[in-house]
Amino acid sequence: MPIKLPEDLPAYDVLTREGVMVMSEERAMRQDIRPLRFGLLNLMPKKVQTENQFARLLGATPLQIELSLIRMSEHQTKNTAAEHMEAFYRPFAEVADSGEKFDGLIITGAPIEHLPFEEVTYWDELTQVFDWTQSHVQSTFGVCWGGMAMIHHFHDVPKHMLDAKAFGAVRHVNLAPASPYLRGFSDDMVIPVSRWTEIHRDEVEAAGLPILIDSPETGPCLVEDPCHRALYIFNHLEYDSGTLKEEYDRDVAEGKPINVPANYYPGDDPSKKPQNRWRSHAHLLYGNWINEIYQSTPFDLNDIGR
Numbered sequence: 001m002p003i004k005l006p007e008d009l010p011a012y013d014v015l016t017r018e019g020v021m022v023m024s025e026e027r028a029m030r031q032d033i034r035p036l037r038f039g040l041l042n043l044m045p046k047k048v049q050t051e052n053q054f055a056r057l058l059g060a061t062p063l064q065i066e067l068s069l070i071r072m073s074e075h076q077t078k079n080t081a082a083e084h085m086e087a088f089y090r091p092f093a094e095v096a097d098s099g100e101k102f103d104g105l106i107i108t109g110a111p112i113e114h115l116p117f118e119e120v121t122y123w124d125e126l127t128q129v130f131d132w133t134q135s136h137v138q139s140t141f142g143v144c145w146g147g148m149a150m151i152h153h154f155h156d157v158p159k160h161m162l163d164a165k166a167f168g169a170v171r172h173v174n175l176a177p178a179s180p181y182l183r184g185f186s187d188d189m190v191i192p193v194s195r196w197t198e199i200h201r202d203e204v205e206a207a208g209l210p211i212l213i214d215s216p217e218t219g220p221c222l223v224e225d226p227c228h229r230a231l232y233i234f235n236h237l238e239y240d241s242g243t244l245k246e247e248y249d250r251d252v253a254e255g256k257p258i259n260v261p262a263n264y265y266p267g268d269d270p271s272k273k274p275q276n277r278w279r280s281h282a283h284l285l286y287g288n289w290i291n292e293i294y295q296s297t298p299f300d301l302n303d304i305g306r
Helices: 010-018 025-029 047-058 082-088 092-098 123-136 145-155 201-206 243-253 279-296
Strands: 036-041 065-071 089-091 102-107 137-143 160-174 188-198 211-215 219-225 230-233
Touching (some): 047 065, 047 082, 047 279, 065 092, 082 089, 102 123, 102 145, 102 279, 123 145, 137 279, 160 243, 188 211
Parallel strands (some): 036 102, 065 089
Antiparallel strands (some): 160 211
């Protein structure tokens, strides 16, 4: 089954060309089923790229999914055309006022790691989002900074600055092979990492949260929060093959100190084409998450959170 997107959203054409099943509003209306409703709270500066990445993963499952794009109410993006934001995004305040509910919500990262959480201009509203999920969302997926912000809000787990950027395709270990979220996962895997902060293993364990995927090199990657019906991933399985390359090339062009992303280019040679060795695990993780939502979410959306 396809993912339902507006026909004029850039992701519609991108995913169609890739062979991902997408569906227009008109076609979806002819199907006598309830689609799963997912929201994407997009905090990344490159909105369209992030939309494509997550829509690709959500659209690869055998269920019909309706994706809604959400933004912070007062924060104005500088990297995406205002026309795009006006056409496809709704402010969170409008979503909250409507009373609508979602089967799943993804909260992305944001390039503001250097700031204490409380100094982020939209922090107060973001904490309202976190609390709102408990009554209006069946399951929430916090990604990178979004996951760090959620685990900090709900469990007071802090983030810690790194001396050097954790950057590359890093090998990780499957700590919970019996978890339904890791169904089909290998014992170890490669996952893109791109961050200046980290979450400490002992502080996650002290909060009583199970670590599902871990790395000896970069620490916890995937954490489950059953009490808040949430998953937190601190790395980027959703990344395209060339995303780390784009970040590296950008920093080199701007003269910023940056290491070649480790274990990413063949022979660590940035003149060679990078290899994608995480795509299958990305589809597995998001497919397993969606399946768990499908198995647990009520048929009547109004019953979510009761």
